[in-house]
Amino acid sequence: MKVKEIESITDHRPFKIPEESWKYYQEWNLAIFMHWRISLDDLRALVPEVFEIDMFDGSPWISLVAFDMNNIGIKNIPKVPHISDFHELNIRTYVKYQGKPGVYFLSMEGSKRSSCRVLKAFSKLPYRYSNINRNTFSYHSKNPAQQDHYSVTYRVGDSxxxxxxxxxxLTERYALFNPSKKGVFEYNIHHLPWPMKEIQIKDLEVNYQGFPKLSEQPELVHYSPGVKVITWKKKKHSL
Known part of the structure; x- marks a missing residue:
């Protein structure tokens, strides 16, 4: 599906897309979602006070998402192959800023040092390099500095x-927020609803020093073949 068609389908969104033209394109493919319910006190210690914790039926959640980032590029400019495709793993939670629901990233890891440097400089998001390997039915990540570790083997089922x-x-989120010393950056995104498939987790090891909750078995898991994504230039909110 072409970008113009994707941009025209918006009924699934909780708020309108920005009026100005989108700026960046990317694809999030072969995504493994894992979700944990977490106590409000534990999560509040990890999330800046400027954000309201978003909750579902009175409970906040934290998620780990492992996927392939592909074809990152700026609109009307050829992509740079070496930094445009890599494996990514992020840990995120769900917040509201000025009443708008979105995502706050607690950690972001990429499999290429160059991609992490460029994306961190441009987006101000907390990218760091990790050694990530995946094949058809497994995904393994280890951070050499913090010794954080994620390893899963799985099978994908029917749609x-x-x-x-x-x-x-948990999955249909169309904004993300990132704090800075002088304000909050808002990033608006758009894609079609995630197509989902059943997933069976065979073996799982999660060890993240800053997120002990993730060492427990996830309460909910999802798998998606992926989505095509357009994003807008970041918007800065002054404090």
């Missing part, structure tokens, strides 16, 4: 015909 309200709440 998921029904998505619950919680499934959509």
């Amino acid at each position: 998921l015909e029904y998505k619950s309200k919680l499934d959509c709440w």
Whole structure:
């Protein structure tokens, strides 16, 4: 599907897309979602006070998403192959800023040092390099500095015909927020609803020093073949 068609389908969004033209394109492919319910006190210690913790039926959540980042590029400018494709793993939670729902990233890891440097400089998002390897049915990440570790083997099943309200709440997010010393950066994104498939987790090891909750078995898992994504220039909110 072409970008113009994607841009025209917006009924699934909780708020309108920006009026100005989008700036960047990327694809998030072969995504493994894992989700944990977390106590409000534990999460509040990890999230800046400027953000309201978003909750589903009274509970906040934290998620780990491992996927392939592909074809990153600026609109009407050829992509740079060496930095445009890499594996990514992020840990995120769900917040509101000025009443708008979105994502706050607690950690972001990429499999290429050059990609992490460039994206961190341009986006101001907390990218760091990790040694990531994946094949058809496994995904392994280890951070050489912090010794954080994620390893999973899995099998993908049939397409998921029904998505619950919680499934959509956790995955259909169209803004992300990142704090800075002088304000908050807002990034608006758009894609079609995530197509979902069943996933069976075979073996799982998660050890993140700053996120002990992730060492437990996830309460909910998702798998998606991926989505094509357009994003807008970051918007700065002064404090």
